[in-house]
Amino acid sequence: MKLLVTGSSGQLGSYVCELLADRHEIIGMDIKPAVVPGLKPLVGDIRRPGDVREALSDVDAVVHCAAQVSVERSLEDPVSDAETNVIGTINLLQECAARKVRRFVYVSSAAVLGDPKYIPVGEAHPTEPMSNYGASKLAGERFALAYTKSHGVDVVVVRPFNFYSPRADPESPYSGVITKFTRRVKAGEAPIIEGDGLQTRDFIHARDVASFIGLLLEKDDISGEVFNCGSGVATSILDLARLVISAGSLDVEPELTAPRKGDIRHSVADMSKAKALLGFSTKVSLRDGIAEMLG
Ligand SMILES: NC(=O)c1ccc[n+]([C@@H]2O[C@H](COP(=O)([O-])OP(=O)(O)OC[C@H]3O[C@@H](n4cnc5c(N)ncnc54)[C@H](O)[C@@H]3O)[C@@H](O)[C@H]2O)c1
Structure with a gap:
């Protein structure tokens, strides 16, 4: 399978590229130069429809990791946060719909949940983000899921909790x-x-989040599903x-x-859904x- 990984020079994107390189042909897209050796890199900006069109010209699936990731910056400059996290995501979805891309994995965030009303937090917990970042990640999630219904794009959403790594x-x-x-x-x-x-x-290593995404790419019949991704x-x-x-x-x-x-x-x-449907463990x-x- 030919796979486009956005945010491929970032913490999570670089692990995804490394982990899946033996199973898939990978194209990385980022505004920063590539960090994974041997990766087919593409310096491109998801905010620019022309860059997205070029990146998606010949791929079967997309793992969308690129984002403006700072809560603080989202409060200082909400418009540029939304340009990347909302408009950038729509640019990708629009092109996926036009090209009949097989699967789109949207990397969301536990920040979409806001202050948990109960723990552990299951996927059905209400979404009440407390920051512009949480709101823009939720908007991306909602657009992605809407494209499943309106355009038949096979979207799966993953909501990582706090991940970390030396990267x-x-x-x-x-x-x-x-x-x-x-x-x-x-x-x-x-x-x-x-x-x-x-x-x-809930802390999870970024390498484990990358493995989780690998499982999502292999699993059939999960279109429109949302999965938590943490250690539990x-x-x-x-x-x-x-x-x-x-x-x-x-x-x-x-x-x-x-x-x-x-x-x-x-x-x-609450990791019971991921355990039951994907057999995931950290x-x-x-x-x-x-x-x-x-x-
Ligand atoms: N770090 C966490 O704990 C955490 C938790 C939950 C969800 N997430 C989500 O995981 C994903 C990856 O996060 P990360 O920690 O690896 O962040 P990161 O900052 O290390 O990686 C993000 C990458 O996206 C790239 N990028 C930013 N804007 C871009 C644009 N317009 N076009 C192309 N590339 C662009 C950046 O250059 C960077 O390399 C993000 O979607 C983030 O919202 C992160």
Whole structure:
């Protein structure tokens, strides 16, 4: 199968390209140069219909990872967030419909859910995003699912929870908590926790998310389905900080600072649908993932 992976130079997209390279012919599309050796790269912008047309000229399936990924930036510049996450997604869907592309995997986010009303969070949980980023990812999801009904595009939605890997940009002010903690511990400094540290999150390695996407591409009869993608394990930020400190053999306690405004309290995925329909389970434990980050 010929596969287009958007966002192929990013954290998740690069793992998807690597993982699926032995099974599929892969074309990567990104505004940044390719990072995966041997990949057929295409520097292109999903906001530009001409670039999308060229990228989709001869593919059977699309894994759409490209996005504006920062919540903070989505609040500072909501229009450019929506240009990438909404208009860029529509550009791809429109071209997929015209070319009868076999499957479109839309990489959404648990951010579409907002503050969970109950945990673990199943796929049927209400979607009430709390940021422009969550809203634009949800709009992309809704457009993608609408294209299944209106144009027959075989769309599958995956909602990753918090994923991490050494490929997350450590220089980014918007990087995730594991990247921030491991960076501090590597420098011999205590991790800084926003709030009391008792808030929980569901962490999954980006390589496991890529494996999940591989399963979605192989499975028939899941058109229009939405899948959570997490570990199914709730980890408190305090436990995470202690895990990183101990893996880094530091003798410090985490530092506590003011809570982040609008932060949700608890989030963990109900993974029963993915287990039942895809046979999915994670391969990388949090302990091993942290060791790799500190490596
Ligand atoms: N990181 C997480 O914890 C997390 C959680 C849930 C969902 N997601 C989603 O997973 C996907 C991948 O996230 P990531 O962490 O790998 O992010 P990333 O920033 O590492 O990768 C995104 C890639 O998209 C590219 N891109 C951005 N705008 C583009 C455009 N207009 N045209 C072409 N390429 C463009 C970027 O250059 C980048 O390489 C995103 O859709 C994100 O919303 C991420």
